[in-house]
Amino acid sequence: MAEKIKKHLRLLVQTLFVIVTNGYVKGFTDGKIYQGKLKSVCVPGLNCYSCPGAFGACPLGAIQASLSQRNLHIPLFVTGFLFFVGAMLGRFVCGWLCPFGLVQDLLYRIPFLAKYKRLPGHSFLKNVKYAVLFFLVLLFPAFLKGSYGVGAPWFCKYICPSGTLFGAIPLMAANEGLRAAAGALFQWKFLVLIAVLILSLAVFRPFCQYICPLGAIYGFFNSISLVHLELCEESCIRCGKCKKACPVDIPTFESPNSSECIRCGKCVRECPENSLKWTVGKNVKGAVREK
DSSP states (O other): OHHHHHHTHHHHHHHHHHHHHTOOHHHHHHTOOOOSGGGGSBOSSOOOTTOTTOSSBOHHHHHHHHHTSSSOOOOHHHHHHHHHHHHHHTTHHHHHTOHHHHHHHHHHHSOOSOOBSSOTTHHHHTTHHHHIIIIIIIIHHHHOOOTTSOOOOHHHHHTOHHHIIIIIHHHHHHOHHHHHHOOHHHHHHHHHHHHHHHHHHHBSSHHHHHTOHHHHHHHTTTTTOSEEEEEOTTTOOOOSHHHHHOTTOOOTTTOTTOTTOOOOOHHHHHOTTOOEEEEESSOOOSOOSOO
C-alpha cells in the first residue's frame, strides 16, 4: 500500500492542489468568478484568473495586466513572487502544482497509437516558450497599446489553453449570454486547446515543453533552486536508466538540474545505485540549462 501511494504521490498532490486552489463550487454553478480577497494573491502554477472555481490569480495574467495599463506599471509584487517561488522550487511547480500540467499528464496515460517524449526538432522548438515569454507576456502588453493607451494580455487573450479549458468553457456552459457572444477569438482559442489536448495523447506535455512561458521562467531557476536533484558522481554507473525513465528524455546523470526538468522524480525512483536524490538547501551539482 505504501509503495503504491509513493508511486502515485505526484498525481495525488497534483489533484489535491487543483481541488484546493479551484474549490469555489458556487462559481461553477452560477457561472461567475470568485472576487474575494484571495483573488489578489497569485498561485504558483498556470491557474486561470477567470476559472469560476479559482480562488487565486495566475502570475502571468497579473504581469500582463500590470504591463498593459495606460501608464507602464512594473509588477514588482508579482515579479518578486515568481522569483521567490522559482528560487525555492524551480520547475517543481510544473511537475507537482500546475493544473494544466495535470491535464496533460492524464491525457498521456491514455493508450494511443504511439507515445513520444519529444517532438521532432525539439532542440529548436524548446526555445519557443522563451519567445512567447519575451514577446506575448512582456513586450507586446507593455508597448503595443490601443487607441486609449491600454494594451492587451496577449498570451492570455490569444494563446493560453489553460484559460480556455478552466475559464472560458465553464463560464460559457453556465452563462447563455456568453455563449451567444462567443466569436472568432473564442473559436481560435478553442482550436489551440483542442490541438494541445490531442497532441498530449501522443507527446508528453507538449504545452509545457514548447509553449508555456511560466515554465520558461521557472526553468531559469532549476540550477539554483532550494529544492533540486543531487547526483553522487562517485556511485553513478552511467547506466542510462534515469534518462530512459525521464518523460522528457533528459540524461539526468549528466544534467540533474536541466531547465527542462519538471522534477517528476522518476529518475530518482529508477536509479539502481541510489545516486540521485532530492536535496534541499545544498549546493547544486551538475546544473546546466539544457541537455
